[in-house]
Amino acid sequence: MRYILCFLFLMLTSIVSEAQFTVNFKLGKYPLVHTQDSIFIAGNFNNWNPGNSAYRLSASNEKGTSFFVKLDTGSYEYKATRGSWNTVECLNYGTNIDNHEFRVESDTTITVDIEAWKDDFASLINKHTSTANVQVMDSAFFLPQLNSHRRIWIYLPEGYAKTKKRYPVLYMHDGQNLFDAATAAFGEWGIDECLDSLISKGRPAGIVVGIDNSPRRMNEYNPFEFRDHGKGEADAYLAFLTETLKPYIDKNYRTLTNKENTIIAGSSMGGLVSYYAMLKHPEVFGKAGIFSPSFWTAPGVKALTDSTAGKMSGKFFFYMGEKEGDTFIKDMIEMQDVLGLKSSALIYSVLDPQGRHNENAWRKWFPEFYTWIIGDGFNTVIKVD
Secondary structure, eight states: OEEEOOOOSOOOOOOOOOOEEEEEEEEOOOOSSSTTSEEEEEETTTTTOTTOGGGEEESSOGGGSEEEEEEESEEEEEEEESSSGGGBEEOGGGOOOOOEEEEESSSEEEEEOOOEEGGGGHHHHOOOOOOTTEEEEEEEEEETTTTEEEEEEEEOOTTGGGOOOOBOEEEESOGGGTSOTTTOTTOOOOHHHHHHHHHHTTOOOOEEEEEOOOTTHHHHTOSSOBTTTBSOOHHHHHHIIIIIIHHHHHHHSOBOOSGGGEEEEEETHHHHHHHHHHHHOTTTOOEEEEESOOGGGOTTHHHHHHHHGGGOOSEEEEEEEGGGOHHHHHHHHHHHHHHHHHOOOEEEEEEETTOOSSHHHHHHHHHHHHHHHHSOOOSOOEEEO
């Protein structure tokens, strides 16, 4: 018997076909600038890697104006970059562009048309949007477990300095994308504006700590070795969170230190490592927000869930957009099903029919996540045999 707290827009009822087809990505129109740079295709078929050489196009080389890949039947999304998310494509005048969509049911040709590049508008659009309750705690905080330095952000709720109250703490990955449009290459979550609004309406207040990612994000957020990126470093990254960063935060800020008030959340690879943190450190983290998790990059996580779920409790918020692709939905549902069957955890699962793999989608669902995960939650429990 399992108990799952659910908010489902649509249950997945079909099994993904195993058929594969050839997809030809072909360079179409593109800006007449940076023509010597390589162009890369990043999508939900290559874990949104902005510089994967297997998905490379070249405007200066006729032989490099197309490439072929094999994809399963299903729906996919992509964007073009010049090797990083700072050089992602955009609309004219620097406006962010939605992910391109396509569906594979036969051999397919995708023409890649690019209007403009985001970095060409940096001087015009990089305006800071973080509110007064956000500050950079340290621009180069040392991570001894990874021998690197990282910017750390902190959100302190309105009135923090005027009280002696202690607060729960939410740790979030990809800190560049949480608070400030000037540091977010393709949109921010708007965590600070959201919490300012929710707290003003009487929702429980909390502290948010954001940890910037690094060029080794794909390794640091993965607990397992993955074919495209090599050895996972999530154990070292989580050791940093539990042994270095959390003790520092608890010492220097008024926090509620127990697991029930220690939350972890992130999206994509950040969703994967947040889920893994709950399995690996249940004594530290009692609640998690798992947005669009990249479970497909960590095939060992299902077996780990199966072996550890009996000891799991706490609260898990899962989100996936249906436009992210059938395979990714299936992966998430399988994971939460194992967790639901074998653990005593509360699971809140969202499938948004219009949801995509981007900051706009995660920003949309963050208030729902925060309200449930840090507040009293909801009283409705759906009992599933």
